[in-house]
Amino acid sequence: MNNIKIYIIIYISFLFMIAVACESILPTAINDDELLDGPIEGLNNEQITQFSRGDFAFNNQIFTTESGLGPIFVSTSCGSCHFGDGKGTPENSIIRFGKLDSMGNPYQILGSPQLQYRSITGYSPEKLPINALFFKVVPPAITGLGYLALVSDSDIISMSDPDDKDNDGISGVVSWGVIPKYLNPNINSIQINGQYIFRFGKKATSYNLFHQTVKAYNQDIGIASQQEPIDVWSGHEIEPEISSQTVIDVHAYLNSLKAPIQRNQSDEEIINGKKIFVNIGCGGCHKETLKTGYSDIEVLSNKVFHPYTDLLLHNMGSDLDDGYTEGSAKTFEWRTPALWGLGLSPNSQGGKFYLMHDGRANSIEEAILMHGGEATLRKLNFQNLPSKDKNNLLKFLNSL
Amino acid sequence: MKIYLYTIKISLIFIFISFDLKALNDKDSNNILNMDAVYNRPLIKLDNQSIAIGGYVETNTQYSIKNGISEGFSFQAKRLTLFFSSTIAKQLKFLSEIEFESGGKEINIEFAALDLEFDPSINLRGGIFVNPIGAFNQNHDGPKWDFIDRPLSATKIIPSTLSNVGFGIYGKYFVSNWVLGYETYLSNGFDDKIIYNAENRTSLSAGKANSFKFEESFSGTPMFTGKIALRNRNYGEIGISYLKGVYNKWQNDGIILDKKRNVSIIALDFNTTLIENKLNINGEVAKVFVELQEGIAPQFGNEQVGFYSDIIYNIYKGRVLNWENAKISLGFRCEFVDFNVGEFYETKTKIFDEIWSITPTLSFRPVGSSVIKINYKYEINYDILGNLPKKIGSIQFGFSTYF
Structure with a gap:
């Protein structure tokens, strides 16, 4: 009899454990439209395998003193700045500094253009020189970049209007630059006087995602590669600290990240908000729809997508003029950021918004109100909206 | 030099006090403290030999789901540990503990120390020993615990099992219902991998x-x-421990490279047994302080904290099948670690980098030296910014036994 009691206790306890551990209380999956990370649907086996390798290198490869970190650096891994492939915060800002005039950049010997404000033991981190001009940028979201990389040069040029010939007050400017020797121009790229269209970065100073990847390893983590072999501390060429295969895998990862998915698309207020977005002229710079050209990743080829950017530089006014610039952008010019994924920004920014190039805006509304220059009229249109329309517009932007 | 002076002072205080206290027979089980765990193990003495041997093994299965995505089903051979004890001569003992982790991927000498016993109140120990920081670090054998995983704070904050080579003294005093034990050691310490490591955070376990x-x-x-x-023989035990050492290479060949940067841990542990020995409650709180070099905070934390508490209730004791003194217990563990205590400088928001976890357990002990465990562990992981956490649920089944 005693034994039977024991068996019952064991049995009940076991059932209890199983019940406790049943599917209903195991962690459930997060909806795909709530996540920024993840691959484009339809990649083939080889592409998925490379994506996974790139994902690991991007998010899990932590650089240490043994693997080449620094000696001066900003971060120890790619994923440390782009949590969940989303935007970063002012806490892990990149600081670019220097001075550009006819005498060149006198701050180059002090580490310009990027401030590596952390260092390994035995080295001193760089300090921002007194009187140096600088701007800070929060790390951008990296999802959907493969689509933006495939917008044809001719489409970008067709959206530009440097002299504002259509008199709409918007005069998007193409960022032209000289590509480094290790890059091959894209198929059908347009070249003028040896310069190509640069489209990535807040000042549009990167030609393509490979260029951006190589620069970020070097400038952000202090990792010399075959492509950028200069040690950020000594300024001397050193042996590569990362394999070219890893750089290629990370490039493939960035190319194959899915585009953010808009949420609640059938919500009436959001539909109305989208109409208001168009009506008050936001779409003049934040172009809703672009299309890709040919890609050897079949699922990216000739696709229509909705990033809400024109990849052009615009005058954003004196309040957003930090006095320092890079590439062909003027100090008051910034490249139109894509708005897709905007509403998910807090998911990678610790539950808060840090918008605009340096994270100075803590809400979407604050960000709109900080627009100046070419966007001044659109800002005024927004301010004059009835509160219901304003809320619908904000709801739409938050759904992206 | 300060650290030597402190050690000598502390030692002298204990020696002085020892003259006023009555030494009892410390073999009495009521006199056993957590710090005695290394010798409080089942060992088999070979006939006519001064050597005794023993060991334990821990193995389990695990099925995990992280944010709704299955991590799959795994079998884990966590560790196999061998003990060798030898009474070399009267009042001269040697104990060693060699651990094979994950099927031999890591082989560690956790303990290999010679004890010179003058008196229960004063003993010398030299060699490789587990640093007496917290309770779990010294008392970590799988068969003693009703949970499959080691506590987070005792692995991620206090890097159990932390062992080092060095020398020190230990002893115990007995007054009425009270037992007071102490240990002090000087040993080698951590290196700068507590900062520059693959975990991307300040991590003593990496060091x-x-x-x-x-x-x-x-x-x-x-x-x-x-x-x-x-x-207190009626109520339980409380311990306070402290560790402090320099972790950076501050000089090389007499050339000063950096200032000395310290890492320190302070830990409080407790255990008590109530309701006619049916209810056992134990736990540990630990706090870590690290002097960082300029600029690397807040990505790397200069302060960490962690705690765990286990509550085990014995629901049955008696015969099960052919085991006369089998035990069935239900238990619950609650634990928390914060790898980076503080606020961000720029945004003035809280730095997260935290793990919360709860684990209900059902354990069956056919004999005192063996335990079969079923655990359900639910863990919530926050990154440094406190973004949407990773939620991990694990069902574990395993056993651990001395042999």
């Missing part, structure tokens, strides 16, 4: 992996570890 720690001190400066534990 523990220094493979040269039994050869030389990375900093060239001894690390101090000390513990005082007080036990």
